[in-house]
Amino acid sequence: MAKIKQVTAREILNAKGNPTIETTVTLNDGKSGTASCPSGTSVGHYEASELKDHDEKLFLGNGVLKAISNINEVITPAILGLEATKQQDVDKRMIELDGTQNKSRLGANAILSVSMAVAKAAAKSSLLPTFLYLREFVKKEGTVIKIPTPLFNILNGGRHAGGNSDFQEFMVIPASSKAYSESLNMTVNLYDSLRNTLAQNNMTTLIGDEGGFAPALATNRQGLDLLRQAIQSTQFRYGFDVFLGLDAAATNFFHENKYRIKDKAMQLSPNDMISFYEEINKEFHLLYLEDPLAEDDWEGWSKIAGALTEQTLIVGDDLTATNPYRLQMALDKKAITGIIIKPNQIGTVIEALAVVEVARQAGLKIIVSHRSGETNDDFIADFAVAVSADYAKFGSPVRGERVAKYNRLLEIEKEIKSLG
Numbered sequence: 165m166a167k168i169k170q171v172t173a174r175e176i177l178n179a180k181g182n183p184t185i186e187t188t189v190t191l192n193d194g195k196s197g198t199a200s201c202p203s204g205t206s207v208g209h210y211e212a213s214e215l216k217d218h219d220e221k222l223f224l225g226n227g228v229l230k231a232i233s234n235i236n237e238v239i240t241p242a243i244l245g246l247e248a249t250k251q252q253d254v255d256k257r258m259i260e261l262d263g264t265q266n267k268s269r270l271g272a273n274a275i276l277s278v279s280m281a282v283a284k285a286a287a288k289s290s291l292l293p294t295f296l297y298l299r300e301f302v303k304k305e306g307t308v309i310k311i312p313t314p315l316f317n318i319l320n321g322g323r324h325a326g327g328n329s330d331f332q333e334f335m336v337i338p339a340s341s342k343a344y345s346e347s348l349n350m351t352v353n354l355y356d357s358l359r360n361t362l363a364q365n366n367m368t369t370l371i372g373d374e375g376g377f378a379p380a381l382a383t384n385r386q387g388l389d390l391l392r393q394a395i396q397s398t399q400f401r402y403g404f405d406v407f408l409g410l411d412a413a414a415t416n417f418f419h420e421n422k423y424r425i426k427d428k429a430m431q432l433s434p435n436d437m438i439s440f441y442e443e444i445n446k447e448f449h450l451l452y453l454e455d456p457l458a459e460d461d462w463e464g465w466s467k468i469a470g471a472l473t474e475q476t477l478i479v480g481d482d483l484t485a486t487n488p489y490r491l492q493m494a495l496d497k498k499a500i501t502g503i504i505i506k507p508n509q510i511g512t513v514i515e516a517l518a519v520v521e522v523a524r525q526a527g528l529k530i531i532v533s534h535r536s537g538e539t540n541d542d543f544i545a546d547f548a549v550a551v552s553a554d555y556a557k558f559g560s561p562v563r564g565e566r567v568a569k570y571n572r573l574l575e576i577e578k579e580i581k582s583l584g
């Protein structure tokens with residue numbers, strides 16, 4: 165048991181060169197936790213709001229000094245002296261202080277950095293690794309403690325790569341039977357193979373926001389084809405050792421009720437778009453399909469799961485925004501079979517855990533995800549293990565802010581083994 169004694173927050177840069185907040189919470193037993201908040205590039209409309217300064221003279225308007233002053237002036241005085249292991253109390257206090265639906269008053273970035281730092285400090289104070297400490301807040305029945313299957317975004321597209329394709333993420337997914345360290349080894353091989361495949365096709369091997377290659381693609385289908393070629397040039401077997409997945413992030417190419425993609429000359433209705441996914445699915449047998457439709461296209465979403473779920477996980481990200489109301493809507497419409505969990509879409513650790521719980525009760529697969537604008541914070545690796553997530557999506561196996569999470573999972577893999 166230890167009480168919150170001090171909170172300090174500072175402005176740092178994230179991996180895209182944009183300011184964000186790093187907060188340190190110190191307890192009266194001397195233990196402390198430091199956490200920083202990531203930012204999205206393709207931010208969904210239903211996400212909690214990241215408070216920025218909009219002062220064009222500083223960091224192109226992206227500064228977070230107002231959010232930091234909210235931590236110093238509003239949050240800190242209200243949480244000093246609270247018991248750090250009572251994460252519910254701390255998060256509830258901040259939610260009440262903010263008082264808005266989307267945390268726009270104090271900023272989800274301000275609130276989440278404090279929330280995560282409190283959890284890390286409380287874990288240290290409890291002499292537990294963060295994943296084991298957080299597990300105390302999870303209903304454990306029917307779950308096992310394991311490393312989630314990683315989803316590796318090794319070909320970047322859409323807004324993460326200057327609009328080289330419509331779809332945002334082209335992923336390789338190791339068979340879930342593989343040990344995590346084996347999956348990493350395979351993916352490093354596949355990443356190298358994709359580099360060679362691109363070079364052989366006279367395509368660029370420069371990379372995008374999440375560390376995946378970012379070639380200019382003639383069609384979205386070509387992205388999947390390149391990944392398949394890359395797999396086939398290794399000893400790993402497509403559809404056995406490794407599968408393919410997509411995050412279409414379809415809100416970005418949906419305008420006036422129509423989808424526009426390079427693969428088709430005509431604009432597509434929601435039904436046409438679903439037919440397109442069926443078409444590529446016949447060829448590539450996608451294991452995973454995230455945001456295939458736009459966040460407000462409920463007409464499409466209510467049909468796609470029925471059309472594709474037999475072999476493909478249909479996952480909401482912008483659709484559900486780690487928000488309990490959006491999740492309920494998606495469940496009512498039977499729109500999804502999996503959900504992306506990003507703590508910064510909702511703004512506190514406790515609320516993110518609560519969304520996981522509802523989703524799991526409903527039988528959805530849980531995917532814990534990074535953002536494109538990450539920091540080197542590895543909290544979500546611990547969070548993913550704590551909630552027994554089915555999958556973890558942390559980008560490519562390159563770049564510091566991505567490998568920080570993958571390396572933390574390696575450490576946790578060892579820690580789990582030592583638990584026996």
Ligand code: PGA
Nearest residue numbers: 204205206207535536537
């Ligand atoms: P973002 O994208 O972090 O840029 O919002 C990630 C995703 O859509 O999954």
Ligand code: ZN
Nearest residue numbers: 411454455481
């Ligand atoms: Zn997404």
